[in-house]
Amino acid sequence: MSRRVAVYGAGSWGTAFSLVLADAGCEVTLWGRRQVLxxxxxxxxxxxxxxxxxxxxATVRATTDPAQAAHxxxxxxxxxxxxxxxxxxxAWAGLFERRTVFVSLMKGVELGTDKLMSQVIAETTGARADRVAVVSGPNLAGEIVARKPAASVVACPDDTxxxxxxxxxxxxxxxxxxxADVVGCELGGAVKNVIALAAGVADGMGLGDNAKAALLTxxxxxxxxxxxxxxxxxxxxxxxxxxxxxxATCSSTLSRNHTFGACLGRGLSVEEARTRTRQTAEGVASCKGIxxxxxxxxxxxxxxxxxxxxxxxxRDPEEAVHTLMSRTTKPENLRNGRASTSE
Structure with missing residues (x-):
């Protein structure tokens, strides 16, 4: 029996994941804000x-009606x-079935509360933790829709x-x-967007592969x-x-966060970078939450x-790089599989 799935968000990743779901045999209703799209x-x-x-x-149909998608x-x-x-x-309270499982594709932290997306979903829908899952991994939408091989993680405390x-x-x-580690999976996705901004800045400044490898590590x-x-x-x-x-995010020109950072590294302003990127670079807001x-x-x-x-x-990127590199040298703190809280 095919599953009915509502996908809220007709941007790049929502559209790409709708394709994945349909190819897996699901009936998909894709919600978007704009009727023309x-x-x-x-x-x-x-x-x-x-x-x-x-x-x-054909098993993917789009709508602007959130209730139609939720049905x-x-x-x-x-x-x-x-x-x-x-x-x-x-705004959508009451639209969903009590059995509906919520899946977050979002990789960010809520401003003002510093909450992870699974926490926001639970608070607003009343869903218990066993009905909230997270999908996160190296999943660039442009490659997914070309059906190139990719892997990801489905995180939820409930095995079923x-x-x-x-x-x-x-x-x-x-x-x-x-x-089962929802917190680890969500933080990995949220923090990598911030690091991808830094990697983009480094590439925009022409700092080289050694610098990028250090940033990633x-x-x-x-x-x-x-x-x-x-x-x-x-x-x-x-x-x-x-x-x-x-x-994936720090290395690919398909990454919105990397693209945004590269614009800053080449001397563009934040507003100019936002115009060039066109789509939301989650790390821009989430860096404050992180x-x-x-x-x-x-x-x-x-x-x-x-x-x-x-x-x-x-802050000027060149001055920021100088300050980072001038910090007091320390041991590479990772002892017995446990990470230290300080550099």
Whole structure:
């Protein structure tokens, strides 16, 4: 029996994941805000605004009506921006079945509360933890819609729910693994966006591959330190939702966060970078939430703090790099599989 899935968000990742779900045998209703885009998806089977190369199967239908998407849905996938999910879910209260499983594709931290997306979903829908899952990994939308091989992680504390979501998105080109560590998977996705901004700045400045390798490695250390302080398994950050996602996002020109950072590294302003990127780069907002979590849990996050200073306080990238490199030298703190809270 095919599963009915509602996907909220007709941007790049929401559209790409709809393709994956349809290829796995699900009936998909894709919700979008704009009628003109929804009509284009239904009429042409493509998404001219975000993924013009995609050709969606007939089992994907688009709508602007959130209730129509929610009707009889076994799974509700959320692929909207991290900062808009709370008001949307509050407006949609009562639309979902009590059995509906919620799946977050969002990789961010809510400003003002510093909450992870699974926490926001639980608060706004009343769903218990066993009905909230996270999908996170090295999943660049442009490659997914070309059906190039990819792997990801389905994180949920409930094995049955994790297996349900895994089955709903398993295709010959998309391989999902399960993991009970929701916090580790969510933090891996959120922090890597911030590190990708830093990697983009480094590339824009022409600092070379050694610099980028150092950023990725020390960025992973920051994610691991914060994850451990918040109860995550450090091995989760070494997996697909941590290191895997970090490598893909920091290395690819398909990454919005890397593209945004590269614009800053070439001397463009934040507003100019936003115009060039066109789509939401989650790390731009989430870097403030990540640094807020770091201060709350007393974890040293020098790269994330530097990114936040460049984007939100106008710090000069060249001066920021000099300051990072001039910090007091210390041991590479990773002892007995446990990450230290400081550099």
């Amino acid at each position: 929804v009509d284009a998806i239904n009429d042409t089977r493509g998404n001219p605004d975000y993924l013009p190369q995609v050709r969606l199967p 009889d849905a076994d799974i509700a996938v959320l692929a909207v921006s991290a900062q808009s999910v709370r008001p949307l879910l509050e 729910t994790a297996a349900l979501v895994r089955s709903a998105c398993h295709t010959p080109y998309f391989r999902p693994y399960t993991n 020390r960025g992973l250390a920051e994610a691991t330190r914060l994850g451990v302080a918040m109860g995550a398994d450090p091995l989760t950050l070494a997996g697909l939702a941590g290191m895997g996602d970090l490598v 640094t807020g979590l770091g201060r709350r849990h007393r974890v040293d996050l020098p790269i994330a703090e530097t990114v936040a200073d460049i984007i939100h306080h106008g």
